[in-house]
Amino acid sequence: MGYKILAINPGSTSTKIALYDNENEVFTETLEHPIDKIEKYDKTIDQFEMRKDLVISFLKENRYNIGNLSAVVGRGGMLPTVKSGAYIVNETMLDVLSNRPVMEHASNLGAPIAYEIAKIAGVKAYIYDSVRTDELKDIARISGMPDIPRTSTCHVLNTRATAIKVAKKYGKKYQDMNFVIAHLGGGISLNVHEKGRIVDIISDDEGPFSPERAGRVPCRELIDLCFSGKYDKKTMQRKLRGNGGLKAYLNTVDAREVEKMIKNGDEKAKIIYESMAYQVAKGIGELATVIDGKVDVIILTGGIAYSDMMVSWIKKRVEFIAPVEIVPGENEMESLAYGTLRVLKGEEAAREYEI
Numbered sequence: 001m002g003y004k005i006l007a008i009n010p011g012s013t014s015t016k017i018a019l020y021d022n023e024n025e026v027f028t029e030t031l032e033h034p035i036d037k038i039e040k041y042d043k044t045i046d047q048f049e050m051r052k053d054l055v056i057s058f059l060k061e062n063r064y065n066i067g068n069l070s071a072v073v074g075r076g077g078m079l080p081t082v083k084s085g086a087y088i089v090n091e092t093m094l095d096v097l098s099n100r101p102v103m104e105h106a107s108n109l110g111a112p113i114a115y116e117i118a119k120i121a122g123v124k125a126y127i128y129d130s131v132r133t134d135e136l137k138d139i140a141r142i143s144g145m146p147d148i149p150r151t152s153t154c155h156v157l158n159t160r161a162t163a164i165k166v167a168k169k170y171g172k173k174y175q176d177m178n179f180v181i182a183h184l185g186g187g188i189s190l191n192v193h194e195k196g197r198i199v200d201i202i203s204d205d206e207g208p209f210s211p212e213r214a215g216r217v218p219c220r221e222l223i224d225l226c227f228s229g230k231y232d233k234k235t236m237q238r239k240l241r242g243n244g245g246l247k248a249y250l251n252t253v254d255a256r257e258v259e260k261m262i263k264n265g266d267e268k269a270k271i272i273y274e275s276m277a278y279q280v281a282k283g284i285g286e287l288a289t290v291i292d293g294k295v296d297v298i299i300l301t302g303g304i305a306y307s308d309m310m311v312s313w314i315k316k317r318v319e320f321i322a323p324v325e326i327v328p329g330e331n332e333m334e335s336l337a338y339g340t341l342r343v344l345k346g347e348e349a350a351r352e353y354e355i
Contacts, residue, residue: 002021002022002024003022003070003071003341003344004021004068004069004070005019005072005340005341005344006071006073006117007019007020007333007337008072008110008114008117009074009110009332009333009336010051010074010109010110011106012038013032013038015031015033015051015055016029016031017031018334018336019064020337020341022341023338023341025333025334031051031055031058033047043104044101044105044108045098045101045112048109051109051113052112052116055113056117056120066117066120066121067120068121069121069123071124071125071340072117072121072123072125073086073336073339074109074110074111074112074113074126075332076130076133077097077107077109077110077111077127077131078101078103078104079097079102079353080096080132080355081152082351083135084129084156085128085129085348085349085351086126086340086350086351087130087350088124088126088350088353089118089124089125089126089127089353090353092354092355093127093353094111097111102132107131110127114127126340126343128335128340130157131156131157133156135152135197136152136198136199136201137199140199140200153203154190154204155183155189155302157335158183158332158335159193159299160198161331161335161339162181162327163177163179163193165327166179166297166327169325170297174193175196176195177296177297178192178193178194178195178291178294178295179297179298179299180193180288180298180299180322181298181301182284182300183302184280184301184303185302186210186212186213187210187241188210188215188276188280188302189201189203190202190280194290202286202287205240207279208276208283209275209276209279211246211247211253211255212242212244213242213244213245214240214241214244214245215245215279245276246273249268250269250272255304256307259307273309277313278313278317280314281314281317281318284298284318285318293321295322296323297324298318298321298322299324299327300315300324300327300328301327301328301331303328305326305329311326
C-alpha cells in the first residue's frame with residue numbers, strides 16, 4: 001500500500017487538486033471559480049468555506065474516500081519568512097494566515113483547506129516550500145537603501161523540487177550540490193542553491209523582464225514617471241506587474257505568439273524576445289559569482305523552458321559556467337506531493353510552525 005497524498009494549490013480564480021499514490025499521480029483537477037463570485041468576497045480568507053466545500057464535493061462525487069488519505073498538503077501562503085521544506089499546519093499558522101498575512105494572496109487558503117480535510121481523514125496537514133521561504137545569507141540582504149532590505153521571494157516550490165530531481169539524476173544528494181536555477185514563467189525569478197540552501201535570489205522585480213512583468217528598470221527614471229502626474233499608483237503597479245515585459249512591447253503575454261511573430265519575420269519581436277533570454281543569462285552569471293563560480297548545474301525550468309528558441313539562446317551564453325539541464329513546466333502539484341512523501345518516508349523532518 002502506497003502513501004496517498006492530496007495536494008491543494010489555490011490560485012486567483014481556481015483551486016487545483018491532485019491525488020498521488022506515492023510518486024504516481026492518480027488524478028489532477030482544476031476547480032474553477034467564476035471571477036464575479038470571487039469578487040463578492042472582501043478578503044481572501046473569506047473564500048475558505050466555498051473553496052473547501054468544492055474540494056470535498058469533488059472528492060465525494062468521484063467516490064473517493066477521504067479516510068484513505070495518508071496526508072494533505074497545501075501551498076504555503078504569505079506567512080512571515082520561513083525555512084524551506086515542510087511545516088505541519090497548526091493553529092498558530094492558521095491564525096496568522098486568517099488574521100495577519102503578509103499580503104492578500106490566494107495561496108493563504110492552501111493551509112486552511114488542507115487542515116480541514118486532514119482533520120476529516122484523521123491525518124496531518126502540511127505546507128511545503130512556501131513562497132515565503134527565506135534562507136538568504138546576511139550579505140545578500142543589503143540593498144543599498146536601509147529602508148528597503150532585500151528579502152527572498154521567488155519560485156521556491158518548483159526550483160527546489162527540480163534541483164532535488166536533477167541531483168538524483170546525477171547520482172548525488174541535493175545537499176551536496178550547487179545549482180543556479182532560472183524559473184521561466186509569467187514571472188521570471190532566479191536563485192542559487194548552495195549545498196541545500198537558497199542563499200541568494202533575483203526576484204521578478206529586480207531581474208529579467210518576463211511576459212507580463214517589467215523586471216529591473218532604471219530607478220531614477222521610474223521615480224520621475226511615478227511623479228509625472230500621468231499615472232496613478234495602481235496604473236504604475238500594473239506597468240511593473242501585469243502590463244510590463246512582453247505585454248508592454250508586443251501586446252501579448254503568450255511566448256508562443258511571440259515565436260510565431262519571429263517566424264513570420266517580425267524583427268522587433270525577435271530582439272525583444274532575445275533580450276529576455278539575454279537578461280536571464282546575465283542573471284545566471286550574476287548568481288554564479290555568489291558561490292565563487294562553483295556551479296555544478298544550471299537548470300532552466302518553468303513553462304517557457306518548453307521553448308527551444310528561448311533555452312537555446314540562454315544556453316549559448318551560460319553553458320561555459322556549468323552543464324545546463326532543461327526541466328520544463330511549473331510542476332507545483334508534483335512538488336507538493338513529493339515533498340510530503342519524503343516526510344512520510346522519514347527522509348525529511350517537518351517543522352512545527354512558531355511565530
